[in-house]
Amino acid sequence: MSAVTARIDAPDLRLPQPYLLFLGDVTEPGYAKTAMGLRDWAPERCVGEFASSPDALTTGLPRLTPTEAYLKGARALVIGVANPGGVIKPSWMASLLAALDAGLDLISGMHGKLEDSRELRAAAERLGRRLIDIRRPPENIPVATGRKRSGRRLLTVGTDCALGKKYTALALARAFAARGLDADFRASGQTGIMIAGGGMPMDAVVSDFEAGAAELLSPDAAPDHWDVIEGQGSLFHPAYAAVSLGLLHGSQPDVVVLCHEPGRTRLLGYPDYPVPTLAAAIETNLALGRLTNTAIRCAGVSFNTGGLDPAAAEAAMAEASAALGLPVADPIRGGARFEALVEACLA
Amino acid sequence: MSAVTARIDAPDLRLPQPYLLFLGDVTEPGYAKTAMGLRDWAPERCVGEFASSPDALTTGLPRLTPTEAYLKGARALVIGVANPGGVIKPSWMASLLAALDAGLDLISGMHGKLEDSRELRAAAERLGRRLIDIRRPPENIPVATGRKRSGRRLLTVGTDCALGKKYTALALARAFAARGLDADFRASGQTGIMIAGGGMPMDAVVSDFEAGAAELLSPDAAPDHWDVIEGQGSLFHPAYAAVSLGLLHGSQPDVVVLCHEPGRTRLLGYPDYPVPTLAAAIETNLALGRLTNTAIRCAGVSFNTGGLDPAAAEAAMAEASAALGLPVADPIRGGARFEALVEACLA
Numbered sequence: 001m002s003a004v005t006a007r008i009d010a011p012d013l014r015l016p017q018p019y020l021l022f023l024g025d026v027t028e029p030g031y032a033k034t035a036m037g038l039r040d041w042a043p044e045r046c047v048g049e050f051a052s053s054p055d056a057l058t059t060g061l062p063r064l065t066p067t068e069a070y071l072k073g074a075r076a077l078v079i080g081v082a083n084p085g086g087v088i089k090p091s092w093m094a095s096l097l098a099a100l101d102a103g104l105d106l107i108s109g110m111h112g113k114l115e116d117s118r119e120l121r122a123a124a125e126r127l128g129r130r131l132i133d134i135r136r137p138p139e140n141i142p143v144a145t146g147r148k149r150s151g152r153r154l155l156t157v158g159t160d161c162a163l164g165k166k167y168t169a170l171a172l173a174r175a176f177a178a179r180g181l182d183a184d185f186r187a188s189g190q191t192g193i194m195i196a197g198g199g200m201p202m203d204a205v206v207s208d209f210e211a212g213a214a215e216l217l218s219p220d221a222a223p224d225h226w227d228v229i230e231g232q233g234s235l236f237h238p239a240y241a242a243v244s245l246g247l248l249h250g251s252q253p254d255v256v257v258l259c260h261e262p263g264r265t266r267l268l269g270y271p272d273y274p275v276p277t278l279a280a281a282i283e284t285n286l287a288l289g290r291l292t293n294t295a296i297r298c299a300g301v302s303f304n305t306g307g308l309d310p311a312a313a314e315a316a317m318a319e320a321s322a323a324l325g326l327p328v329a330d331p332i333r334g335g336a337r338f339e340a341l342v343e344a345c346l347a
Numbered sequence: 348m349s350a351v352t353a354r355i356d357a358p359d360l361r362l363p364q365p366y367l368l369f370l371g372d373v374t375e376p377g378y379a380k381t382a383m384g385l386r387d388w389a390p391e392r393c394v395g396e397f398a399s400s401p402d403a404l405t406t407g408l409p410r411l412t413p414t415e416a417y418l419k420g421a422r423a424l425v426i427g428v429a430n431p432g433g434v435i436k437p438s439w440m441a442s443l444l445a446a447l448d449a450g451l452d453l454i455s456g457m458h459g460k461l462e463d464s465r466e467l468r469a470a471a472e473r474l475g476r477r478l479i480d481i482r483r484p485p486e487n488i489p490v491a492t493g494r495k496r497s498g499r500r501l502l503t504v505g506t507d508c509a510l511g512k513k514y515t516a517l518a519l520a521r522a523f524a525a526r527g528l529d530a531d532f533r534a535s536g537q538t539g540i541m542i543a544g545g546g547m548p549m550d551a552v553v554s555d556f557e558a559g560a561a562e563l564l565s566p567d568a569a570p571d572h573w574d575v576i577e578g579q580g581s582l583f584h585p586a587y588a589a590v591s592l593g594l595l596h597g598s599q600p601d602v603v604v605l606c607h608e609p610g611r612t613r614l615l616g617y618p619d620y621p622v623p624t625l626a627a628a629i630e631t632n633l634a635l636g637r638l639t640n641t642a643i644r645c646a647g648v649s650f651n652t653g654g655l656d657p658a659a660a661e662a663a664m665a666e667a668s669a670a671l672g673l674p675v676a677d678p679i680r681g682g683a684r685f686e687a688l689v690e691a692c693l694a
Contacts, residue, residue: 146585146617203555210554210589238493238596238639242557246589270493273638284634291620292585 011138013216014198016105016130018045020069021061021080024092025053034109034191035059035080041170041195047074052095066095066102076105076132078194086111097123105130109190134190137205137213144211144250146292151221153293154345155253156231156302157285159275161240162268163261164304164331165231166192171331172257173228175342183226186217188247192230202232203243210243214250229253235284236276237267245288252292255345256285261304262316278324299344300327358485360563361545363423363452363477365392367416368408371439372400373428381456381538382406382427388517388542394421399442413442413449423452423479425541433458435467444470452477456537481537484552484560491558491597493639498568501692502600503578503649504632506622508587509615510608511651511678512578513539518678519604520575522689530573533564535594539577549579550590557590561597576600582631583623584614592635599639602692603632608651609663625671646691647674 019042021035029036038046039059048064059080066077077099083089088096088110096106100123108114114131115121124131154172156165169185169192176183185192187199205213218227229251233240248256258281267273276284282298289296301320305313313330317337321328327344329337366389368382376383385393386406395411406427413424424446430436435443435457443453447470455461461478462468471478501519503512516532516539523530532539534546552560565574576598580587605628614620623631629645636643648667652660660677664684668675674691676684 144586146620203553205554206550207552207554207557207590207593208550208587211586235635236638239491239558240555241596241635241638242589242593243554245592246554249585249588273493287631288582288588291583291588 011140011216013138013200015107015132015194016075017197018047018074019076019078019107020064020066020074020099020104021046021049021059022077022092022095022099023049023051023056023059024079024081024089024095025051025056026081026083027055027057029057031083032057032059032081034078034082034194037191038078038080038194042197045197047072050077050095050099052092066099066104070103074104076107079106079108079110082110088112088114088117093117093119096120100124100127100129105132107132107134107194109134109194111135134193135201135204137201141205141209141216142212143209144215148252148293149215149218149220150223151218151225151227153218153227153229153251153253154255154257154299155229155248155251156259157244157248157256157281158231158234158259159236159278159281160234160261160264160267161237163264164259164302168257168259168302168331169228169230170195171338172342172345173226175338176226176228176346179342179346181226181346182222182224183228186227186229188217188230188232202247203240207242207246210246211250214247218251231259234267234281235288236273236281238270238273248285248289249292253289254293254295255297255299256289257299257302257341257345258282258285259302259304261307262320263307278320282324298326299347300329300341302341303328303330305330305333358487358563360485360547362454362479362540364544365394365421366423366425366454367411367413367421367446367451368393368396368406368427369424369439369442369446370396370398370403370406371426371428371436371442372398372403373430374402374404376404378430379404379406379428381425381429381541384538385425385427385541389544392544394419397424397442397446399439413446413451417450421451423454426453426455426457429457435459435461435464440466443467447471447474447476452479454479454481454541456481456541458482481540482548482551484548488552488556488563489559490556491562495599495640496562496565496567497570498565498572498574500565500574500576500598500600501602501604501646502576502595502598503606504591504595504603504628505578505581505606506583506625506628507581507608507611507614508584510606510611511649512606515604515606515649515678516575516577517542518685519689519692520573522685523573523575523693526689526693528573528693529569529571530575533574533576535564535577535579549594550587554589554593557593558597561594565598578606581614581628582635583620583628585617585620595632595636596639600636600643601640602644602646603636604646604649604688604692605629605632606649606651608654609667610654625667629671645673646694647676647688649688650675650677652677652680
């Protein structure tokens with residue numbers, strides 16, 4: 001009973017959807033990563049694209065006006081591009097106002113907040129639309145209870161930042177679903193949140209509520225349901241370990257998969273800090289994770305081998321797998337190694 | 348050079364002071380803990396007291412009008428009382444406005460924010476005064492760098508919340524100063540911040556900046572200077588471990604002192620969670636603290652024996668000390684045990 005009440009009272013982590021992807025006037029693919037990622041990972045949430053300039057690049061999705069998109073079911077315009085300053089360009093304003101007018105909410109993951117535009121705020125208020133900044137967590141996140149929740153949980157953890165925790169969680173959630181399992185990808189960062197259609201920006205949550213936010217992110221579920229949770233940071237990171245620990249405790253995972261980039265020996269941007277060994281990273285995550293789930297185990301390791309040729313990648317994975325006695329796979333390369341990792345997660 | 352620049356750019360963590368303590372109309376000592384704590388722990392920062400009712404209790408300090416206090420050097424009125432709802436009472440308003448008028452800033456640690464009062468906001472703006480809510484961290488906290496800072500640092504850590512981490516840090520900082528050492532108490536929670544005249548409300552900082560906030564709290568210092576840092580939460584707490592870990596990493600302590608309440612076997616408010624053993628708590632703090640300071644060590648344990656008679660307290664401390672091979676003391680009881688703990692910290 002109390003679980004049901006908690007779910008009713010909890011903030012709604014879902015985004016309005018499906019999306020119309022906004023490309024602005026961007027011609028450089030590097031600035032359209034969000035739009036491309038949504039096209040690739042959440043095609044079922046994307047009804048089309050919309051640009052403020054005929055020269056803008058394309059995702060290949062149908063180009064629609066906001067009204068056409070609304071009639072096709074779209075409920076939000078997602079700003080799918082960035083510019084160097086992370087701000088909303090004045091030349092985009094007419095397009096954004098047109099979207100609000102057509103019945104679409106606005107979703108942004110940029111540094112510059114939608115709410116900081118007086119023009120957008122006034123239009124949204126007048127029309128009853130929402131301006132959603134993905135980097136802003138919901139209000140009223142509760143303090144963690146530590147109560148064991150029903151359902152199964154997997155968390156991707158890392159030896160550092162930016163080495164494949166989101167990608168690995170997405171690939172595992174897909175593989176679980178392909179096996180007919182009931183599985184949800186649970187997003188903890190802004191790109192993941194747009195892909196998942198909801199989630200929790202864990203790095204933006206006030207520390208006292210960090211574990212509580214993670215508890216909200218993967219609520220009680222059916223006993224055979226899997227939440228596959230996107231990890232953040234690393235317990236070995238001098239700046240971000242607090243985020244990682246709150247997410248680990250609140251997620252209370254049954255299974256962790258360690259993500260690593262072979263060849264990376266120093267933390268990105270922190271040359272004085274070594275990347276931990278795989279064994280140390282696994283041991284520390286399990287030791288700390290046991291606080292909220294005594295049955296936690298590590299199913300294997302996900303390697304980001306994008307910088308290696310196939311033979312070198314295979315050699316690195318084979319060596320690590322033999323040393324650890326665990327499956328090691330690169331989800332982008334897939335194959336038998338990845339199948340073995342999936343099997344080990346479900347074992 | 349860069350260290351100096353960093354200090355100039357960093358948010359100023361100091362409060363305007365000395366204080367005039369505001370008692371409102373409170374007659375119940377339990378609601379005046381902040382005022383009493385400031386009188387006891389920071390008498391040099393308190394020029395007097397001020398009440399909005401003649402029936403209010405007294406701290407024993409001179410009762411002054413805001414103008415008298417200003418002329419004696421006071422620069423802020425501290426709301427030193429609470430009421431059950433944690434809100435600013437309408438009957439206090441005339442007194443608070445009089446303080447602003449007299450040239451004093453307002454400082455509050457209540458749940459209800461000073462800024463939420465339109466009347467106070469308007470007066471502060473007109474007069475050029477500040478409304479300071481202790482629970483609100485400063486803007487522009489940077490991400491942690493992990494860079495080793497100069498000076499020495501001690502952090503109190505705990506087996507749980509609310510068992511003496513602030514009191515222990517205050518007592519150790521006093522003992523260090525009494526030995527002629529250059530030592531600062533560094534406050535990480537609201538009561539401590541008022542006592543110290545500044546600090547960082549660590550539990551209110553956004554997770555991504557938690558370790559960075561701790562770095563700000565104890566900046567570079569002279570090689571023989573000691574920062575004695577108030578700990579928060581516990582690494583074994585399912586809700587607050589993220590706060591504890593960010594504070595541990597950012598503090599990069601040379602010495603930790605573990606705080607514990609003998610006889611407490613379950614975390615306060617979390618009956619499913621056992622209090623860890625002293626040995627496990629020490630080991631985990633050292634293992635994780637080594638990330639940012641490889642020389643970290645545990646100097647001893649601080650017991651809160653308020654619930655025990657003197658003989659039982661002595662027996663508990665003697666037993667723990669023998670088992671751990673470390674000094675164990677209750678700073679409130681003081682004596683040879685506390686001297687031994689202080690010596691071990693400085694060894």
